[in-house]
Amino acid sequence: MDDAYLQPYRELAKVHGTQFGVTLWADEGTQRVRFDVFVQMYSFDGRRVLDAGCNRGDFAAYLIQKGIAFEHFVGIDGLDEVIGYATGRGLTNSEFCVGDFVRVPGLLTLGDPEVICISGALNTMSDAHVDQVLESSWNATSDALMFNFLSDRAGPKAWLQLPPVRRLNTMKLIDWAKSKTQFVAFREDYFDHLHDATILMRRGPADESEHHQRLPHG
Numbered sequence: 001m002d003d004a005y006l007q008p009y010r011e012l013a014k015v016h017g018t019q020f021g022v023t024l025w026a027d028e029g030t031q032r033v034r035f036d037v038f039v040q041m042y043s044f045d046g047r048r049v050l051d052a053g054c055n056r057g058d059f060a061a062y063l064i065q066k067g068i069a070f071e072h073f074v075g076i077d078g079l080d081e082v083i084g085y086a087t088g089r090g091l092t093n094s095e096f097c098v099g100d101f102v103r104v105p106g107l108l109t110l111g112d113p114e115v116i117c118i119s120g121a122l123n124t125m126s127d128a129h130v131d132q133v134l135e136s137s138w139n140a141t142s143d144a145l146m147f148n149f150l151s152d153r154a155g156p157k158a159w160l161q162l163p164p165v166r167r168l169n170t171m172k173l174i175d176w177a178k179s180k181t182q183f184v185a186f187r188e189d190y191f192d193h194l195h196d197a198t199i200l201m202r203r204g205p206a207d208e209s210e211h212h213q214r215l216p217h218g
Contacts, residue, residue: 034190037148038146042144044063048113050073054076054082076099097110105132116145119147122134130173143203144203150166158193
């Protein structure tokens with residue numbers, strides 16, 4: 001199946017519906033820690049945000065709860081059920097769209113994002129799909145790309161991870177990020193045993209100019 005990365009979420013939706021279990025995270029606490037890291041690393045105030053793999057819209061709800069006044073929020077997910085739930089939450093300045101941004105990378109330009117966030121969505125993808133999504137996301141955002149993932153640098157006491165999720169090559173992802181921009185920040189200190197990692201990429205002035213030259217006109 002070409003979209004096998006979505007199958008684990010489809011199976012969870014059969015069991016959990018739109019309850020938290022459909023997110024594939026261990027619990028709401030570990031999800032919140034990852035969101036905390038995002039807002040510690042980047043200021044979302046006044047920004048146009050795109051959440052690729054938004055699931056139930058939990059990150060938009062988190063930002064609102066924290067009093068972070070983003071300009072606009074677009075969430076994209078491949079499951080009708082979770083997008084219906086997210087839309088029904090009535091979250092301020094937020095819209096949610098059903099779509100597979102792996103197959104249709106143009107979806108990543110919705111809302112002209114200044115920052116694209118990917119939280120957890122990479123963990124069920126092949127290396128080829130991860131590479132594709134990150135390239136498309138970097139090309140689509142005018143300021144920043146940030147993403148988290150299960151790290152292959154994790155120690156032996158880290159939480160065991162079994163399919164359908166997988167650990168990604170951390171150093172390869174850092175090298176890729178640094179090949180795109182010198183403005184790269186990295187964190188792996190927020191869970192014990194290097195369980196998870198987060199990368200933030202920012203555009204410098206020259207990067208921003210080049211990005212805008214590539215955008216379609218008319």
